[in-house]
Each structure stands twice: as structure tokens, then as C-alpha cells.
Amino acid sequence: MASQISRRKFLATLVGGATAARPLTARAQQPAMPVIEFLSPLSETQATLQLVAFRRGLNDEGFRERQNVAIRAERKV
Numbered sequence: 001m002a003s004q005i006s007r008r009k010f011l012a013t014l015v016g017g018a019t020a021a022r023p024l025t026a027r028a029q030q031p032a033m034p035v036i037e038f039l040s041p042l043s044e045t046q047a048t049l050q051l052v053a054f055r056r057g058l059n060d061e062g063f064r065e066r067q068n069v070a071i072r073a074e075r076k077v
Contacts, residue, residue: 035069036069036071037071038054038072042075047073051073058071
């Protein structure tokens, strides 16, 4: 009789073992990359100079395309 383990003690041991088996380092979730849209009534080829200046201005402020910001150019009429 003494060799039998109670259900409560068994579950506590099971949960404790599962907790110990988890990796000690948790992976941090990466924040979503912000998207900046460049809207223009011009086509992308017609707005090339404006897009270059827009990207240069963002770069001067510390925003690096595909590193910490995504830039999407769209034609809106």
C-alpha cells in the first residue's frame, strides 16, 4: 500500500517535470515592421525623383528600408 502514489502527488510530479523540461530561454516575438505608403497620382516611373527624395529623407531620419521600415509606393488616382 505504501508504494502506491496518490493522484494529486502524481499530477504534481508530472506538471513539475513538464515545467523543468521547457527551455529556459524564451524567444521574444519580433515587433511588426511598420509600413509607409507613398501615394501619388503619378506612375512609379513618373514619380521616380519624388520616391528617391522620399527614401533619402527617411534614411536621413534613421529609417532603413527592409531593416526597420517597409516602403510601398502606390498610384492613387
